[in-house]
Amino acid sequence: MKLVLEAVTREVNGESHLYSMSMALEPGLNVLLGPTQAGKTSLMRVMAGLDRPTTGQVLVDGQDVTGRPVQQRNVAFVYQQFINYPSLTVFENIASPLRLQKKFSNDEIQRRVRETAEMMRIGHLLDRLPAALSGGQQQRTAIARALVKQAPLLLLDEPLVNLDYKLREELRAELGQIFARRNAIVVYSTTEPLEALLMGGVTAVLDKGDLLQIGPTLAVYHQPAQRRVGEVFSDPPLNILPAVFEGGLALLSGDIRFPLPPHMAGLPGGTYWLGVRAHHVAMEAHLGREIEIPAWIELAELSGSETIVHADHRDGSGGEFHLIAQLSGIHNFSYEQQARLYLDPHRLFVFTASGALAASPPRTADQRKERA
Amino acid sequence: MQKTVNHRAWLLVLPVVLSVAFSAILPLMTVVNYSVQDILGPGQRVWVGNEWFIDTVRNPDLHAAFWRNLLFSFQVLLIQIPLGIAVALALPAKGWQASLSLVLIALPLLIPWNVVGTIWQIFGRADIGLGGYFVNNILGLSYNYTLEPRDAWITVLVMDVWHWTPLVALLCYAGLRAIPDPFYQAARIDGARLWSIFWYIQLPKLRGVLLIAVLLRFMDSFMIYTEPFVVTGGGPGTATTFLSIYLSNIAIGQFDLGNGSAFSLIYFLLIQILCFVFYTAILRAGRK
Structure with a gap:
């Protein structure tokens, strides 16, 4: 049928x-x-x-x-x-x-x-x-x-x-x-x-x-x-960060900048939304290529054997965004504690200002195996 | 941990204890007191033991009133329960039509009982009553509730149906509205017909409210007093002399306090037993 x-x-x-x-x-x-x-x-x-x-x-x-x-x-x-x-x-x-x-x-x-x-x-x-x-x-x-x-x-x-x-x-x-x-x-x-x-x-x-x-x-x-699809299809919610691409660099608020990784390289300059799922936000850098984002911890909730951390990034000039990190294991944080969150640029989705997908992270052979 | 004792709680319960004592326990104990004595006059009383009770249980008039009342109650249930369900099913489910019909249906419930009696007393008269005139002159049937026992019975029964079916209908209506829509959808998907939907979904889901409706209607009709008292006064003869009318004839009409008290206590017990029987029977029926 x-x-x-x-x-x-x-x-x-x-x-x-x-x-x-x-x-x-x-x-x-x-x-x-x-x-x-x-x-x-x-x-x-x-x-x-x-x-x-x-x-x-x-x-x-x-x-x-x-x-x-x-x-x-x-x-x-x-x-x-x-x-x-x-x-x-x-x-x-x-x-x-x-x-x-x-x-x-x-x-x-x-x-x-x-x-x-x-x-x-x-x-x-x-x-x-x-x-x-x-x-x-x-x-x-x-x-x-x-x-x-x-x-x-x-x-x-x-x-x-x-x-x-x-x-x-x-x-x-x-x-x-x-x-x-x-x-x-x-x-x-x-x-x-x-x-x-x-x-x-x-x-x-x-x-x-x-x-x-x-x-x-x-x-x-x-x-x-x-x-919106990314948002509906993510739990904890998809992190959305405003960014400007200029001459091979991406600029976030607070003067955070990083070179565009390969999957974003071909994109023309302009304003974009970066999306990253909470389990790709870390509290430690492992790969050496992560973007470091200073933030203040708002809330840390325990969910089974995971900790979901809500944090706010604020720069001096009023630019701010909210980040949610899903960490394995149980961690303790206190309110308004200052922390550093790390994003792997290779794991970022890029959406145009109007919301259409511009680039998605490449799927490595490892991950495909993991999903299967 | 030690329990803290707070005696102030007694203070909060006190008003209820007092009002229940004065409104229920004291009168009931007075009745118990009267039922074992013959009250001849103020300060003149004779202890008679269980004589009044034996008298009451053996009284043939009372037996007749009991069976009459039981028959009336069963007729009331037999008509009002199905009719109430039918009315509830026929009522619109939402919109202003629903509100309007609910108000219209509830109107008889808002009328004081003695007024209901007066309305029907006039309504049934052949000379000035709309109903009586209609039956006698337009339908051409002879109908006179003051002379014919059968007509008096029918008048009281129809009056009770008019007065109390709305209660059953409202209860069932509330019960029906509480059935989630997916039940009906599931039945539609299965291809069930209206009758199956009623039999397998609506009726089982109404069991709870029907239990309440049957108990309320049984109790009320078994204790019916005001309406027939106003319309027929228990007559003609003893055609509509129900238990409570008979009781008031003894206790107030003849001022036979001892006899009346013994009767009241037995009456009270009867209602308790019958309600218990109904309650367990309906619960059982549901569990099977």
Whole structure:
């Protein structure tokens, strides 16, 4: 199956929820990445046929299905809330889509439900009511309900967001494997960049109702077409530094200057935004080519075995920018402590003043291996 | 660590203790006191032990009032619960239409109970009442709630439905609005029909509010007094003499305090037991 959206828009009461969007989805995993209000849910509802696009067309295998109601489309949907029929047992919940289709024998239903339940590891809970399950088990039931139909289009709208951290990791890993074995178009929305990276496949980055970029997940991560894509696809947030390029040098505020590294060398002079991900900001220099930036520590937060440091760079003439560094290990800093942060110029993204990608860091063979 | 004892807390509870003592405990204890004595006059009383209780339990008029009241309560539940659910389902979900219909629906609940009785007393009259005139002269049916026991019963029942179905409807409406939209979407994706959506999503999700609605309506209708008192005064004959009307006839009409007190205590106990039965039955039904 192939799902194509052609210039799809959606307006509700004069308010645009989706601006014109076109994309073609193939079987495999497709991640919709964007902050809240990006239009992920609106887009998935249009894909499913729950909502009709205001303009544009939805094509399945070349056939226009724009106005076709959802029950005739063979789709499955998983929500961030745990949606199960409250008065039906887990077994009956999973069986419900098959029963409503009225084309399966009882044996077939038994077989399929048990198989799917085993796959979701809720085989031992089939006689329970949803209310007697934990949140993770409830969502496993809801996902099993969606999987059992073997629909060619499976939509999951932030399915793990209401689960606690441990369960989320566990279920995410399982889901990745399950989706990989299916010949279905899986659309998975999330607000978390890390989740998109772990899921792989294709990622579409959305923001405020706009489709900013779509492509293989790693390609989008390493070559964000716009500054905003880089920002959406970075957690902790992407560091953005204003810079002026002049005669082979880049100037930051406070008279910090450095020669342009090879990947930026061809760029004409002018003002740019430099982007660098937090894990490429260090507190020590290792390579000898780093840019040294004096800054004052604002906040240091511990996140697992990492420390995320927020610091402000200020020069005397009012130029300032904020930097976030993600350091491995636990470090102690005090407020307004003076520090030196180091950026590797080879790891910088360059965006033009209007936000388009001008240069992205080269990917070394080492890194490619690391990602794979 | 040592617990600090702060006796000032007692001071804060004191007003509640006092008001509950005066409004509930004292009157109840007075009733208990009366129920074991025959009050002949001020200062004249005779200890009778459990005589009033035995009398009450064996009284055939009271048995009749009990069954009458039970039948009335079941009819009330049978009509008001489904009707309330239906009204709640039919109400618009949002917009000014929703606010307007909620206000209109809630109006009967805002009317004082004796006024409700007076409204229906006039409404049902064949000579000047809109309802009575309509049934008698336009539908051509003979209807007179002051003469016909059946008509009196129907009048009180319809009045109660008019007065209290809005409560059930409002409770169900709130329950329905609390169901997240994805439930309906999921059902649509499965291709479920309206009936399945009602049976598998809405009704199970309404269980909690329905439990409250059934309990409230049962208790209220089992204790109904003001409206039938105003409309029929318990008549004609004993056709609409419900338990509380019978009780007030004994205790206030005949000033038979001992008998009335014993009856009150039994009445109180009955309501407690029946509510408990309903409560556990509905909880069980949900768990199965």
